[in-house]
Every structure is written in C-alpha cells, then in structure tokens.
Amino acid sequence: MLRAAGRRILGLGSGHRAPATAVASRGYHERVVDHYDNPRNVGSFDKNDPTVGTGLVGAPACGDVMKLQIKVDDATGKIVDACFKTFGCGSAIASSSVATEWVKGKHMEEVLSIKNTEIAKHLSLPPVKLHCSMLAEDAIKAAVKDYESKKAKPAAANAETAQTEKVASA
Numbered sequence: 229m230l231r232a233a234g235r236r237i238l239g240l241g242s243g244h245r246a247p248a249t250a251v252a253s254r255g256y257h258e259r260v261v262d263h264y265d266n267p268r269n270v271g272s273f274d275k276n277d278p279t280v281g282t283g284l285v286g287a288p289a290c291g292d293v294m295k296l297q298i299k300v301d302d303a304t305g306k307i308v309d310a311c312f313k314t315f316g317c318g319s320a321i322a323s324s325s326v327a328t329e330w331v332k333g334k335h336m337e338e339v340l341s342i343k344n345t346e347i348a349k350h351l352s353l354p355p356v357k358l359h360c361s362m363l364a365e366d367a368i369k370a371a372v373k374d375y376e377s378k379k380a381k382p383a384a385a386n387a388e389t390a391q392t393e394k395v396a397s398a
Contacts, residue, residue: 259322260319261318263321263322263351264318264321267325268329269310269312269325270312271312272297277299281298281300281372281374281375281376281378282296282370282374283295283297283370283372283373287359287363290316290359291316292316292360293315293316294312294320295313296364296367297312298310298339298371300375304335305335310331317360322351322360323347323353326350330342331368336376340368342365344358344362344364347365
C-alpha cells in the first residue's frame with residue numbers, strides 16, 4: 229500500500245503523468261535542465277579584439293566562475309554575438325546560457341537593464357540558487373564596461389596625439 233501511494237504521489241501509477249511544465253528531477257525547472265543539457269553560445273572570442281567585451285565574475289563562496297563575452301557592431305552599438313564559459317553548477321550554466329541569448333541583437337543600454345530577478349524568474353531558480361542569476365547580471369555589466377573601456381582607449385590616444393601635435397607645431 230505504501231508503495232502504491234508513493235507511485236501515485238510521484239505520478240508513476242494509474243497512467244497519470246506530470247504535466248510537461250512540471251519541475252524536472254531534483255527540483256530544477258525544465259528550463260534549467262534544458263539550458264544545462266543544451267547550453268547555447270558556449271565558447272569564447274579573442275579578448276584583444278576591440279569589438280569584444282569580456283566580463284569575468286566569480287563567487288568564491290560557491291565556486292562558480294562565469295566568463296561572458298559580447299561582440300558589438302561599432303556602427304550600430306548592437307550586440308551581434310555573445311558567448312560564455314562557466315565553471316559551476318547547473319543553475320550557473322543555465323543562467324549564463326540565458327544571458328547570452330537575451331543580449332544578442334540588443335543595444336548596449338538595453339542589456340544593462342537585464343536584471344538577475346528576470347533571469348531567476350525565467351529559470352524558476354530556487355532561492356538558494358539566486359546567486360547564479362546575480363553572476364549573470366554582473367557578467368553582462370562587466371562585459372559592457374570592458375567593451376566601453378576598450379572603445380575609450382583609442383579615443384583618448386587620438387586626443388593625446390592631437391594635443392601633442394598641436395604643442396609640437398606651436
């Protein structure tokens with residue numbers, strides 16, 4: 229009798245199956261499992277490429293480390309591609325994967341408005357895994373900051389060269 233009750237609770241008895249949108253094994257939502265099993269945009273770009281911004285963030289307390297990179301079209305300011313490499317749990321990998329999907333095709337200002345709460349809600353992360361979505365948000369911000377600092381360096385160098393030439397010709 230106990231075995232039959234257990235099977236009914238788990239949805240294994242009497243031909244009843246849990247709905248497709250139900251929580252997957254071990255309490256993870258099916259979206260987390262999907263992004264873990266089939267991560268999107270895994271890889272890396274050349275960090276020295278001036279059109280690439282790299283965000284490297286980590287949480288020493290849990291051991292998750294996330295590298296998220298964006299490739300930006302200088303003319304339009306749109307992110308044309310994104311990739312990630314993450315060392316961590318399934319929730320961290322899923323958060324990275326979702327983040328790369330969400331930033332593609334958006335302007336730099338738009339991606340800065342992506343919040344960890346949106347990622348966590350999309351993946352139905354449990355409270356104990358919210359730090360994973362926070363890492364993804366931080367990685368996006370760090371990648372944008374890195375890209376903008378690369379973009380500012382040539383402008384500053386050109387201004388300095390122009391100033392030097394102006395002083396030399398005077």
